[in-house]
Amino acid sequence: MKQATKELMTSLTIQRRVIYALFMREVMTRFGRHNIGFLWLFVEPMIFTLGITALWTAMKSIHGSNLPITPFALTGYSSVLLWRNMPVRTIGAIPPNLSLMFHRNVRVMDIYIARLLLEVAGATMSFILLSILFISIGMVDPPEDILKVAWGWFMLAYCGMSMALMIGTLSEQSELVDKIWHPLAYLIFPISGAGFIVEALPVEAQKYVLYIPMVHGVEYLREGYFGSRFHAIHDLSYMALVSTGMLLFGLVQMRVVAREVVPE
Amino acid sequence: MNVAVLNSTAATAAANAQVDPRRIVMRNVSKEYPTQHGNATIFEDVNLEIGYGERVGILGRNGAGKSTMIRLISGNELPTRGSVTRSMTVSWPLALGGGFQGSLTGIDNIRFISRIYGLDPNEKIAFVEDFSELGSYLREPVKNYSNGMRARLAFAISMVVDFECFLIDEVIAVGDQRFRDKCTEELFEKRGDRAMIIISHDPEFVRSFCQRAVVIHDRKVHHFDTTEGAYHFYHEHIA
CATH class of the missing domain: 3.40.50.300 (P-loop containing nucleotide triphosphate hydrolases)
Structure with missing residues (x-):
């Protein structure tokens, strides 16, 4: 038993080292040392979110209620960035890293984890910094329940990571996945809950929209942010179930990929 | 010898x-x-x-x-x-130029390998700098190296881990x-x-x-x- 614990600890130490090394490598290859360097990690999503927020605010495109538009756009678009960019980073993640897999301890799993952590870190920092910015200039009221916000964000990240792992591992088996994901991501965007609240939809449409796991996360997140202004509809256990299903599927696929991968 | x-x-x-x-x-x-x-x-x-x-x-x-x-x-x-x-x-297979990432500099590749194997990067950079004789080229991306330079770096990096x-x-x-x-x-x-x-x-x-x-x-x-x-x-x- 003691021996087993010791071996587990050694493995964990190695894995932590490898993921940290890959994480830093990812930061260097993606952002480099030029101009603002790794700040792009969250400046880029911030620009996106700011643009969308400005646009929606200007158009007063509030979908069927008197919701505060800025926190609506902020929560909506931030969560889109969180789940939509992760699969983009896991699709084709293995080939550019093949030469690093020369090192026995670098495994397929570590490459995915490092990339996903970086993506979550960027989207999270962008969300937090923009929240602080808007709150401090008075455009947004502070979240009513910050724990709910954090939990909703976590669930969205979990869902996005699971989906990304599934799509990423599938993309190693078929090039079609890459081709299909990009249009699909655009199609999911308008029904992912970013641009509407479920309550405002016709009852018939609500039923179908609630099949999409991200919708529940966004609704929960918004309930934490400005829950007294609308009636949130969500079922986090459904979201957790679908996400875990995708995660398990992704892990099984990953075993197949890991067996087939040949380091350069 | x-x-x-x-x-x-x-x-x-x-x-x-x-x-x-x-x-x-x-x-x-x-x-x-x-x-x-x-x-x-x-x-x-x-x-x-x-x-x-x-x-x-x-x-x-x-x-x-x-x-x-x-x-x-x-x-x-x-x-x-x-x-x-x-x-x-057991080492990775020491071969001509294998095992690193072309878009990273020599130094960043040394850092990467030091991190994977839990070694102090600064100490190892000094060793590779000295052994490979690549001088300031270590601060250039590896993809710009000649075959000879790449092989020298590969060998020196291989000697970093015990x-x-x-x-x-x-x-x-x-x-x-x-x-x-x-x-x-x-x-x-x-x-x-x-x-x-x-x-x-x-x-x-x-x-x-x-x-x-x-x-x-x-x-x-x-x-x-x-x-x-x-x-x-x-x-x-x-x-």
Whole structure:
């Protein structure tokens, strides 16, 4: 038993080292040392979110209620960035890293984890910094329940990571996945809950929209942010179930990929 | 370099290997690759045991599976059947220019490898800077290096981690004579007590540095207690 614990600890130490090394490598290859360097990690999503927020605010495109538009756009678009960019980073993640897999301890799993952590870190920092910015200039009221916000964000990240792992591992088996994901991501965007609240939809449409796991996360997140202004509809256990299903599927696929991968 | 002295230390190392429990064991290993027309078998039922301190050469025609063998031992590839167990730390296959990321600088590659193996990057950067003689080029992306520079960096980085067994795939043919001597000294003198598995087409080289050799021929691995025996077989049946 003691021996087993010791071996587990050694493995964990190695894995932590490898993921940290890959994480830093990812930061260097993606952002480099030029101009603002790794700040792009969250400046880029911030620009996106700011643009969308400005646009929606200007158009007063509030979908069927008197919701505060800025926190609506902020929560909506931030969560889109969180789940939509992760699969983009896991699709084709293995080939550019093949030469690093020369090192026995670098495994397929570590490459995915490092990339996903970086993506979550960027989207999270962008969300937090923009929240602080808007709150401090008075455009947004502070979240009513910050724990709910954090939990909703976590669930969205979990869902996005699971989906990304599934799509990423599938993309190693078929090039079609890459081709299909990009249009699909655009199609999911308008029904992912970013641009509407479920309550405002016709009852018939609500039923179908609630099949999409991200919708529940966004609704929960918004309930934490400005829950007294609308009636949130969500079922986090459904979201957790679908996400875990995708995660398990992704892990099984990953075993197949890991067996087939040949380091350069 | 004095080959006789090297061989005598190697002989004691081989004797120690009998009692030292650290080893690499390949049991009934087969390797197949899928191709357009069914599976191609590289080799079947390979059994090989290498103890700490032993130096074993691998001979065989081009495409016989020498590099595949090294990659199986390193764990870069998994056997189709059978098992490979390692009770000593084994290097990645030291080859010309493999194992780094082209878009990163030399320094960042050293950092990466130091982090993976839990070493202090700054200390290692100093060593590689000194050994590879690449100077300020270490701050350039590796993809801009010439083949020679890349090979020098690859060799220097390989010496950064203190492995118990080194896997060497033709890597010594690096750079000019002076640099080659430096590599030989670093690997075979300073690390003379380690186990090594060496692929080389140069008979002289294997004779001077290995105690025994295996020949891969027709999907089988033939074992020889001396490098002479291995070369005799090689010339008789293959070349």
